[in-house]
Amino acid sequence: MRIVLQRVSRASVTIEGRVAGAIGTGFCILVGFTPADTVAEVDWMAEKAAGLRLFADPDGKMNLGLEDVGGGVLVVSQFTLYGDAQKGRRPSFLGAARPEQAIPLYERFLARLRAQGLQVENGEFGAMMQVEIHNDGPVTLVIDRDAPAA
Numbered sequence: 571m572r573i574v575l576q577r578v579s580r581a582s583v584t585i586e587g588r589v590a591g592a593i594g595t596g597f598c599i600l601v602g603f604t605p606a607d608t609v610a611e612v613d614w615m616a617e618k619a620a621g622l623r624l625f626a627d628p629d630g631k632m633n634l635g636l637e638d639v640g641g642g643v644l645v646v647s648q649f650t651l652y653g654d655a656q657k658g659r660r661p662s663f664l665g666a667a668r669p670e671q672a673i674p675l676y677e678r679f680l681a682r683l684r685a686q687g688l689q690v691e692n693g694e695f696g697a698m699m700q701v702e703i704h705n706d707g708p709v710t711l712v713i714d715r716d717a718p719a720a
Contacts, residue, residue: 591691
């Protein structure tokens with residue numbers, strides 16, 4: 571499982587001209603899954619993302635979390651996070667989980683974030699979306715959580 575998490579001043583996702591989700595201050599999280607991912611990786615990642623302290627305290631240090639600043643989370647599924655562009659000019663997406671596996675993991679990720687009391691907005695899995703991200707800082711983290719080897 572991989573996320574690209576950006577601290578934002580605001581973010582939104584639009585589908586066919588309709589705003590599907592929008593937040594002010596918070597995190598925009600792009601999320602992708604592999605065929606090896608399980609609920610264990612999803613649960614770990616949701617807890618990790620929800621607990622990150624990436625907002626400045628009065629001393630200018632990143633010491634405050636989402637709860638401290640009243641922040642929200644916008645989550646957008648993005649299988650292209652597992653695109654492999656090592657060969658040729660067209661990326662391969664064989665490393666990304668198929669929708670029948672990824673959709674339940676995506677829905678669990680949303681539910682686990684909401685269970686932590688966060689305001690969570692989201693895009694629509696598999697839809698063509700326009701994502702507007704106002705990265706604040708900029709602050710961007712790429713976090714991977716690999717499933718244990720079988």
